[in-house]
Amino acid sequence: MPGITREEVVHLARLARLELSSNELDHFAGQLDDIIGAVARVSEVADQDVPPTSHPLPLTNVMRADEVRPSLTPEQALSGAPAQEQQRFKVPQILGED
Amino acid sequence: MVDIIKLTAAETAEKIASGELTAVEVTEAHLARIDATDEKVHAFLYVDREGALAQARAVDAKRAAGEKLGPLAGVPLALKDIFTTVGVPTTVGSKILEGWIPPYDATLTRKLKEADVVILGKTNMDEFAMGSSTENSAYGPTGNPWDLTRIPGGSGGGSAAALAAFQAPLAIGTDTGGSIRQPAAVTGTVGVKPTYGGVSRYGMVAFSSSLDQGGPCARTVLDAALLHEVIAGHDPLDSTSIDAPVPPVVEAARNGSVAGMRVGVVKQFAGEGYQAGVVQRFNESVELLKELGAEIVELDCPSFDLAMAAYYLIAPSECSSNLARFDAMRYGLRVGDDGTKSAEDVTALTREAGFGDEVKRRIILGTYALSSGYYDAYYGSAQKVRTLISQDFEKSFEQVDVIVSPTTPTTAFAIGERTDDPLAMYLADLCTIPTNLAGNSAMSLPCGLAPEDGLPVGLQIIAPAMKDDRLYKVGAAVEAAFVARWGHPLLEEAPSL
């Protein structure tokens, strides 16, 4: 099975929004390579014709009625905000767009 | 004169109900014990002195007014710092949530309060419940009361240590891969992972949603059952919560017996990596079960060999997504916001500063396992393994009522011993992980001390989903027999702190 390279770790850290230091990258790359080497065994069953399990219990159709429940107050909602303004969460400039 | 802190939860509740003790007396005794010992043990991240005493006073007032009290009214409890608590900090052992005060109570927190249980405070844990030693806490490690240089297990090491140190007779843990059972095993206490969906996850900070399950921790099987009954039950706020009556766990704990039961021993739970003293105590437990009238059946569960690998793909994958919300925008830590940086940069800097190494490793691993091109080989295959493990359990439970195994391959290892060797650390959960993957229930209870190091060994009992009562039936019988054999509960052999 393929291992993991330092470059891949750089890419993954960016996807996961982790500003890893160069030391950490070196350190993690080695450890992750070992871990992936160990867990890659699961692909032994890749060809087996068994359904994947995403949920441990076979529940379906758990739903709620479309009825309004009390919300938090804006004060409660904003109580943990690192910064706020005009009763809104204040965040640094957003670069991307979507 | 009774030694309040040595009482079981059942005894404490009885004495409060009868008026022999007040809830305030009981709470004060435990707060004093925490004051006296927690500098050494470090089981608690936050002691809610005022909240606990207020709740205790309310219980005493209720009793004085002749109102009906819950079965655990006035009994103190140590709550793992992963459940939200209104007005009380909830950190999940992480710097990224330092100082966060939730505006809502977890369902489990609410149930405890409604049952008149006294919440003493929040206990230490591996950051986001990722770990087997509590060394991954951002707030420093917890010591094992049996030997403070050893780990108390993890992630719920704080809860288990609080029990073993007699700081509280009850505690709450969460078990994603063994985080209730493994700490119980290495501290000589009792811990139960209920059937997945048996205890609401609403307000329990998610690590791996399809594996996480809250559960009771105690010093006796009956105490665990009493707590189990309080916290379990259907919750419409958790879509994965089971809408069925809670199995009769208390009744089972009061009527321990294994006579006529078939008990399975899985051949995959043995071999390399198992400490000799652990194996010895486990074998004695199997002998004991036979003496008590159980029939022992050998089981083959070949897929269990892949459980660890599947777990270390599924849990990191889910955690990489669950922990994405810690982005410095709405709550928690924010680092680097100097007015020039973008939200994107501030998020990355905050996560870098706020998460510890194990959390980062798992986030990256999970991001990898889910990324396009790797999904089928890793996450997809891991989910197939999950199916195979469930099938192995199903086949097994056609032959046996419960399965037993050592809870952990070794006794408590030394603090620092495995911190930079993730794979070695992961081995601690070898025997506990299959249960989480399949969603069924399991218990760990003490079965003696390993001769070579004098540290507690845990016996794991595994039952089918929704048959949690069987754990208590078997557990209570085993516990009674061991206590009779030892002449006292195992914890009495622990050093006084």
Next chain:
Amino acid sequence: MTTFTELLSYEDALASYDPVMGLEVHVELGTRTKMFCGCSTELDGEPNSQTCPTCLGLPGSLPVVNAIGVESAVKIGLALNCEIAEWCRFARKNYFYPDMPKNFQTSQYDEPIAFNGYLDVQLEDGEIFRVEIERAHMEEDTGKSLHVGGATGRIHGASHSLLDYNRAGIPLIEIVTKPIEGAGERAPEVAKAYVAELREVIKALGVSEARMDKGQMRCDVNLSLRPHGTKEFGTRSETKNVNSLRSVERAARFEIQRHAAVLSSGGSIVQETRHFHEDDGSTTAGRIKDNAEDYRYFPEPDLVPVAPAREWVEELRGGLPEMPRVRRNRLREEWGVSEHDMQSILNAGAVDSIVATIEEGADSAAARKWWMGELARNANEQGVVVDELPITPAQVARVAALVAAGDLNDKLARQVIEGVLAGEGTPDEVVEKRGLKVVSDEGALGAAVDEAIAGNAAIADKIRGGKIAAVGALVGAVMKTTRGQADAARVKELILERLGVSEG
């Protein structure tokens, strides 16, 4: 921000290239509560007043599916002739964005609740074009950001942003077409007609008001060109959040011309998102869609699968309303109007009001006349749609009845409507208060006619001499003296009678 984009003429573009479109429409459902929590979906609430642990993504919170959200999705799927999944799951779409509280969107991935359908749309000349539907799936909306410190409230140049999560978690249905091929030069028209028809369907189902101006329905236009005679699709651009029917058409048209200019000059199209600008109908480049984008979809572990029972699906199918196109054709025939007139009625959003007015007893011509005349003009002036005017179909029917009975003439009727719109009461109350009754007293009318003839002798002579067209001036004089409260037709009759002339 001005950017110069070279365009090829539309004719030249179509001469060389064949457009292929994909349309992705997001519809906000009109449920009372959000998709995964009990917070209200009411618009225009105070910032962050409709949030809870779940839609704020607080640690420990969990989602629970809104049953009406699922029901609405199934209804939409059925109306679009889709198959309904027997078993499907939600999935997490993982990417970081500050307006998304969990940094994943709870959506559906490879198991949409509805798939494989089509919608027949009728173009202006009556031609039917079948748009194939790939899928319709359930997901949730994001919060709203307010960009502060920039020049125009835009993201570009802003110093920081302010987030309101009231909209976060509102149920969305995303409806995705299969590649639309073969529309040729009519591609922009097809795009517009499809979105218009989809909007009608959604409204008919009652699952959303689908107001594009309020962002309840938003369209992404994906477009690519390929040289005539080739099969393979070209590289596409994705124009995001186009918010009116007209804009959908313009965006498609602009992209056809832009792509053609790039391709014909030997360039290649960059796969990117684009932003549409209402002011000049242009699009500008957004984010480049490189391979680094990886949403890492996986089944949502916090929600259990949805398995719509077949009997339930059939029950919903049985309860579907008549589809808008079918209904429209039926009404067109019943009313006896042209395709073109029907289109105008549709564009004015007046179909339902007219139907309701007819149900209240008006004849169809009268109902159409008032809604498409006086009321459409009024709505237009106020920038609202006709059914938002403060007048009910029953009131319009009453006005029509008064006209039919000769109690009002058209001019008076307009005044009655004006009074109702001004909040003066019911049509009868307005008639009463303003004293608006046709003078039907023959004696009074006769006197007014005599007076007009006497006062305009020269005109009267002309009429006597056969210039009947001149009668209008005398009618006008009578109307003036009666302050408009006369039945003009009767006045004309009386004048001609008095002058001894008959209409040839």
